[in-house]
Amino acid sequence: MPSVRLLSRPDCGLCHEFASELARVFGRRVAVEIVDVDREPPLRLRYGRLIPVLVDAESQPICITVFDRDAVAAWLARQPV
Numbered sequence: 001m002p003s004v005r006l007l008s009r010p011d012c013g014l015c016h017e018f019a020s021e022l023a024r025v026f027g028r029r030v031a032v033e034i035v036d037v038d039r040e041p042p043l044r045l046r047y048g049r050l051i052p053v054l055v056d057a058e059s060q061p062i063c064i065t066v067f068d069r070d071a072v073a074a075w076l077a078r079q080p081v
Contacts, residue, residue: 002079003031004062007043007053010036014065018052021067029076
């Protein structure tokens with residue numbers, strides 16, 4: 001199963017909505033690790049003002065700020081089976 005990281009903050013309402021929508025649409029097709037962006041300084045520097053951000057295993061962004069079903073679907077289609 002492909003895996004992604006959702007860069008978030010505990011008090012971020014938009015992040016919670018993003019995570020819920022991601023789980024609802026792709027929950028059985030992708031493993032999601034929710035990461036507190038403030039606990040990883042390099043990620044905080046790069047994405048701290050843009051959260052929520054969905055990144056792949058190489059920390060390349062898939063979606064920034066807004067859940068984009070089409071972007072996630074396109075990313076999933078490029079993953080090995």
